[in-house]
Amino acid sequence: MSIRTVEMALSTPGLDAEGRPVQVPLGVGGRDTAESRIPGHYDEDFGAEHMLVNIGPQHPATHGVLRLVLELEGETVKRCIPHIGYLHSGFEKLGEYRQYNQIIPLTDRTDYLSPMANNVCLALAAEKLMGIEITERCRVLRVIACEMSRIISHLVWLGTTGIDLGAFTPFLWSFQERERIYNLQEAWTGARLTTSLTRVGGMMADIPDGFEAGLREFTRTFPNTLREVDTMFTRNAIWCGRTQGVGVLTAAEAINYSLSGPMLRASAVDYDVRKDRPYLGYETYDFDVAIGEHGDIYDRYRIRLEEMFQANRILEQALDRLAALKGAPLNVDDPRLILPPKRRAMSDMEAMIYHFKQVMEGIKPPVGEAYMGIENPKGELGYYFVSDGSAKPVRWRIRPPAFINLASLPKMCEGALLSDVIAINASVDIVMGEVDR
């Protein structure tokens, strides 16, 4: 059958003897030669040869400086070889030269879509190492910081993934909502991205006036936007067609690849650090963990969407608790950990000495090591500190959820179509600052 005949057949499908439309096989046509009539023969133009396609590192659909080298047979991916490291900044090495509180600004820059949650994890890891019990009000504020981060991170994911798959409007909605959280975050920390919110034993700053009212207003109206997104996406034929059954990982594979967060839960593994190894009193909040069924992109979308609803619920409960804790202390009452107020440091001898010792010597944890994992928007973020008793850690290890989740990309892309690679890569929810560190 010549190419021309195929075109004719496609434009006029016709019916077969039983009245069904005639199906024309694509891709095996090619030129009509003696060879092409041999069964199993593929014309060279139609993919007997494997092709090498490079995507990135400067490509908007790779969500950062990720480079993928794809081996293609026709449009099918035979192999996917990711190259990372273009954003490597040596954070772990830098951390060995810094005191514990000085590491907090580095954590802003790893997963820069949820900086506040990273700050919280670092403070928790240092506090575990030093055996510090933080105040109830601090716990509630940290929960608020974590859940605000979860919402903004998932909103970026939702918007950019929508764009990757050809839906532009939800991108605008999600970035509008994200802007409202960013304004609150800016009012609280003074920064939109480099928040550096926590300190070992407490917080850098208390919430400003009007913050609670602003967050209440957000939690009241935010579900409306989510429901609109739900209307747009969840039963959208194009969205379902692009995401259902694509990039599937079974539960056993997800565990074997050490996935975490929404990626793990989409594959029907019921594991959420907030429920299974609770920190910050998460066990006392009333929220549900969404579990997927098929392990495909669609389930990952559903889980992230549901997590935003649940984060909103947690925020509402945390705001109630915050109102009840009005006037309670924020930081631990230990002058060796928490800097005295500037006014006292300049007028009170004892406060000045503590200030001097903290700034010059830093906080010294005991000899030991501690691993603290929290449920970040991307998955389980873990900080592992090894201390030799000095003010700077011997080793600061980041367990990067995006890096470990991304390692499953070659597996998921095997046998997928080229256009699916974009969707699969988007569904992992990577942030290259954390992948490369």
Next chain:
Amino acid sequence: MTVSALREAFGSAIVRHAVICGDTIVWVSRDRIHDALAWLQATPDQDYNYLTDITAVEYRDTERPLEIVWQLRSLARKVDLRVKVALDKRAPLEVPTCWDLWKGADWLEREVYDMFGVTFTGHPDLRRILMWETYAEGYPLRKDFPLRGHFSRAEQTRQALAANPEANYSLEELSIAEAYHELPKEMRERLRHGERGFLK
């Protein structure tokens, strides 16, 4: 419970154990580490089916051995275990891979190799991952590696400018496309030397 079971199964291969900050840590001898990890994964009572992390720790005391750390977790039992192997720095830094047990170990082991120079024997694709393949300054997270690198800033700039952007594909990737033989002769030469020839 895990520690005593481990001691029963592996005897003197379990060097010591400790509980620090509420985390259980077990030191295993290098010869039996793969068996111990496989046992922990496969034994129903233990069921450490999830590999949280692999990393390495080098201490500031240069006499102390370098430690490889496996963070294991049992998702069903909700318990963690940290397994360590101490490697004498005077001997070659080698441990067996656990890629055959957990596929998630692939990139984690590559990272430890990249940052510490520890060879995971049996790993199918042990290449640098965060640093580029031609990186010649050594292993960044080792304590003898200065914060700004071994080379001077001028040398680092010179090498960055001299890098050949055409050499971006690895030889393996070029062999996929069968493009290697179509390249100019001079470029083939460079690639065959791996374009990583300078200053090892």
